[in-house]
Amino acid sequence: MNILVNMHLHPDQITQLEALPDVHLIDRDEFTPAMGSTIDVILAWNPTAAAIMSAPNHVRFIQTMSAGVDYLPLADLARQDVLVANASGIHGESIAESVLGYILNFTRALNAPTNRDPHNFWAASQLRHQITELPGRRALIVGAGHIGTTISHVLQQLGVRTTGVNHDGHAVAGFDQIISTATLMAQAPAADFIINILPLTDQTHHLYNDDFFQRQPGHPYFINVGRGPSVDTAALIRALKVGKVAGAALDVFEEEPLPASSPLWQAPNVQLTPHVSGTISDVATGVFKIFYPNLVSLMDHGTLAVNAVDLARGY
Amino acid sequence: MNILVNMHLHPDQITQLEALPDVHLIDRDEFTPAMGSTIDVILAWNPTAAAIMSAPNHVRFIQTMSAGVDYLPLADLARQDVLVANASGIHGESIAESVLGYILNFTRALNAPTNRDPHNFWAASQLRHQITELPGRRALIVGAGHIGTTISHVLQQLGVRTTGVNHDGHAVAGFDQIISTATLMAQAPAADFIINILPLTDQTHHLYNDDFFQRQPGHPYFINVGRGPSVDTAALIRALKVGKVAGAALDVFEEEPLPASSPLWQAPNVQLTPHVSGTISDVATGVFKIFYPNLVSLMDHGTLAVNAVDLARGY
Numbered sequence A, B: 001m002n003i004l005v006n007m008h009l010h011p012d013q014i015t016q017l018e019a020l021p022d023v024h025l026i027d028r029d030e031f032t033p034a035m036g037s038t039i040d041v042i043l044a045w046n047p048t049a050a051a052i053m054s055a056p057n058h059v060r061f062i063q064t065m066s067a068g069v070d071y072l073p074l075a076d077l078a079r080q081d082v083l084v085a086n087a088s089g090i091h092g093e094s095i096a097e098s099v100l101g102y103i104l105n106f107t108r109a110l111n112a113p114t115n116r117d118p119h120n121f122w123a124a125s126q127l128r129h130q131i132t133e134l135p136g137r138r139a140l141i142v143g144a145g146h147i148g149t150t151i152s153h154v155l156q157q158l159g160v161r162t163t164g165v166n167h168d169g170h171a172v173a174g175f176d177q178i179i180s181t182a183t184l185m186a187q188a189p190a191a192d193f194i195i196n197i198l199p200l201t202d203q204t205h206h207l208y209n210d211d212f213f214q215r216q217p218g219h220p221y222f223i224n225v226g227r228g229p230s231v232d233t234a235a236l237i238r239a240l241k242v243g244k245v246a247g248a249a250l251d252v253f254e255e256e257p258l259p260a261s262s263p264l265w266q267a268p269n270v271q272l273t274p275h276v277s278g279t280i281s282d283v284a285t286g287v288f289k290i291f292y293p294n295l296v297s298l299m300d301h302g303t304l305a306v307n308a309v310d311l312a313r314g315y
Helices: A011-018 A033-038 A047-053 A074-079 A092-107 A124-130 A146-157 A181-187 A210-214 A233-241 A283-301 B011-018 B033-038 B047-053 B074-079 B092-107 B124-130 B146-157 B181-187 B210-215 B233-241 B283-301
Strands: A002-005 A024-027 A041-043 A061-063 A083-085 A138-142 A161-166 A177-180 A193-196 A221-224 A247-250 A270-272 B002-005 B024-027 B041-043 B061-063 B083-085 B138-142 B161-166 B177-180 B193-196 B221-224 B247-250 B270-272
Touching: A002 A033, A002 A047, A011 A024, A011 A283, A033 A047, A041 A283, A061 A283, A083 A283, A092 A146, A092 A221, A092 A247, A092 A270, A092 B092, A138 A146, A146 A161, A161 A181, A177 A181, A210 A233, A233 A247, B002 B033, B002 B047, B011 B024, B011 B283, B033 B047, B041 B283, B061 B283, B083 B283, B092 B146, B092 B221, B092 B247, B092 B270, B138 B146, B146 B161, B161 B181, B177 B181, B210 B233, B233 B247
Parallel strands: A002 A024, A002 A041, A041 A061, A061 A083, A138 A161, A138 A193, A161 A177, A193 A221, A221 A247, A247 A270, B002 B024, B002 B041, B041 B061, B061 B083, B138 B161, B138 B193, B161 B177, B193 B221, B221 B247, B247 B270
Antiparallel strands: none
């Protein structure tokens, strides 16, 4: 069992893996292209993994470090009958903290441009009118899985009422209410914050378009910590310019890296971060908790134990 | 009973006051200097209130909109035997939200300068090393009254361990531990965040000086939502420059408005806001809940019901 390790593991994790029968670890720094056809398992996707999968190979299992797997050649992997597991569940708290930070920047005016302007700093009386408190605010959390539920929990603790959105509107614990995607698109309830965490699929591409933004009954802040192409960026900028959307916090973009020429740099009241909202200090510990039982299950039963991706569905 | 009203009240609050026997409201816009000697009660301090109190008058009660009253001529008011009530208790949630926002800006790198730089934005790999999660972080909350307890509650919900500081270290519910001011000054426990919310008194002036910052065992972020003069700003800047303090979020300053020439504008990793952290959307409702029972108590018994300030102590 040759495992290509494309991420940093802790020494005790390496020891634990090497204690398994017939396991051989190949660190990304030791890998040479000639080894490609000998790899059975890939831990973390990268260009080397892509090269291996695009040539004849006998890879049986790929473990990702991310929750979303839209960047994988899903159809191609399905044809090759490879098992794929994502890292869903390890980024929830981190993303929830980032989302809360974006929200507080808006509601407490912490990132007002005057706060960085020595000559217009003491515009306090103007800022005061923008500042609100969280109790009673309403959040629409589009995506009611692990990450969405964690965001809901954190916001509810601070008095925010949460509406989760899932495919068919089935009940999920941890939200004040749940609506279906169809209801979201037809008649969304008024919200102060709309938070996207949907995976990217054909169905979610440009879900947030002119129609969506114009249909909002409130004056929401829009936050995207899901995937960039779920948003029609030009439509969002139009909505920001006419004040239909109060502000936007974007961690993901239609084009990444975000080009310096993007009109987002000139859009009003926008917070930008470079696809880091899900960052966790100790990613190795998080991923290993999923990878290790999957590897053992693969060796024992030929199947995955947790976090298996449906390659046809895309998540 | 002539009441000078120096703040916006809701219509129903005005009705409620005017229903009291012999109460006459004078709005700040109707006030003329000749009325000064006829005023019995002042609602909210402003330059007009200062002018009234510096001339012969028979004012019996002053209600402030703020928790801190350091900006009042305390000795002079004590000599005149005026009752003063502060608005302690109404700003706690707002300040806690702002403090949480500052913290998340630091820990999630939401306000990294590269986030506003189109040509260096995608420095994600560098940002990733700065990003941490809140569970297990340690906050030192200097001031364990209403505001401090509210901050502790909000931070504990997100997994932060809190140490409160009060005069003699007596136990207070809502903190993981309490230490005394003497312990803070002699040997503070390592903290990730130090949050000052002390009132300004002779004892707290320049409490945070070179000695204090150099003595910190950790590499804390320093947050001041109390009063500016509690901090020796030059010492803080020195500590920031040598990395002894990881960053600072300041809502209050030794000189307000903060001058454009302040070296704080050039200090590394500083968040500045113009004394707005305690802003609440509906201040009238908050202040009225304190002012109304105080006014009734004054009329019935000649004393205040709640939030009386000890003019000698200064809070």
